[in-house]
Amino acid sequence: MTTRIIAPPRHLANYIRFYWLLEFDGIAAHDSLFRVFARKYPRMVFQHCEGRSGIYHGDDYLPLTYLSGLNTLPYDCGIHPSISTIGVSFYPHAIRPIFGINVSGIVNELPDLSHFVKTSLTNQLLDARTVMQRTTILSAFFTNRLRNSTAPDKMYVQGWRMLLRETHEHQVRQLTRTFNLSERQLERRFKDHLGLTPKQYLKINRFEKALNLLQAGSCNNLFDIAYELGYADQSHFIREFKQFSGNTPKQYLNTDKIYDESSSFILKNSPVSGEKVLCRQSLYASR
Numbered sequence: 544m545t546t547r548i549i550a551p552p553r554h555l556a557n558y559i560r561f562y563w564l565l566e567f568d569g570i571a572a573h574d575s576l577f578r579v580f581a582r583k584y585p586r587m588v589f590q591h592c593e594g595r596s597g598i599y600h601g602d603d604y605l606p607l608t609y610l611s612g613l614n615t616l617p618y619d620c621g622i623h624p625s626i627s628t629i630g631v632s633f634y635p636h637a638i639r640p641i642f643g644i645n646v647s648g649i650v651n652e653l654p655d656l657s658h659f660v661k662t663s664l665t666n667q668l669l670d671a672r673t674v675m676q677r678t679t680i681l682s683a684f685f686t687n688r689l690r691n692s693t694a695p696d697k698m699y700v701q702g703w704r705m706l707l708r709e710t711h712e713h714q715v716r717q718l719t720r721t722f723n724l725s726e727r728q729l730e731r732r733f734k735d736h737l738g739l740t741p742k743q744y745l746k747i748n749r750f751e752k753a754l755n756l757l758q759a760g761s762c763n764n765l766f767d768i769a770y771e772l773g774y775a776d777q778s779h780f781i782r783e784f785k786q787f788s789g790n791t792p793k794q795y796l797n798t799d800k801i802y803d804e805s806s807s808f809i810l811k812n813s814p815v816s817g818e819k820v821l822c823r824q825s826l827y828a829s830r
Contacts, residue, residue: 558637581787582806590628597626612649640692646738710749
């Protein structure tokens with residue numbers, strides 16, 4: 544298996560966090576499980592297995608190129624033992640200027656890119672032979688899309704950065720004062736531009752920080768994590784963690800993973816071929 548994180552060109556750095564590569568080269572004897580938790584960054588994913596989709600939900604295969612919106616629910620998909628994948632991790636405010644849609648429209652969804660963009664991008668990516676060629680194609684595509692678009696409102700970029708720094712809900716009151724908006728106005732505008740309300744975003748940001756603390760082992764126990772991140776108590780932390788991951792913190796720590804990226808990972812020794820893999824969102828099948 545090959546994994547790699549690639550920085551975008553400097554002129555795209557305000558929209559794209561990074562490109563990521565995953566090549567799963569058939570070392571597994573069977574399909575694996577691709578698990579995604581609730582997360583605060585949208586993605587675009589190009590994936591294929593010998594020119595056909597290699598990621599599926601039940602009997603339905605995902606498109607070769609699809610958008611993956613912000614998640615408030617966890618989901619599982621099967622992934623073939625041999626697959627080539629390149630993904631783009633966006634900042635939330637990038638979706639509207641690049642694709643001309645509100646990111647709220649793809650929350651908990653995995654729509655085919657062709658629903659939004661009339662382009663030969665997928666064919667170009669299939670024809671490319673190297674990772675560098677594919678990232679060059681993607682960067683040219685995004686540059687062209689942004690050339691004729693309006694830059695995101697600075698209010699939402701500033702507000703989003705303020706949300707990233709905090710895990711406590713008092714930050715919502717700070718936003719209403721900063722932008723002179725009622726809480727209801729703030730919720731509506733942020734949901735249209737960033738996909739989630741400020742409170743939803745804060746909760747998922749707090750959940751991802753909890754994941755990082757668990758992975759790093761930097762807090763001695765669940766009580767310390769709950770206190771550090773402002774949960775009401777340990778029970779509140781465990782309940783919210785399970786809501787966003789489908790697992791308790793202890794179950795998560797005991798999960799045998801072979802790859803993880805942000806709030807997504809591939810499980811080790813997880814035979815899912817032929818099984819119905821539960822996925823809590825509507826998928827646009829492409830095969």
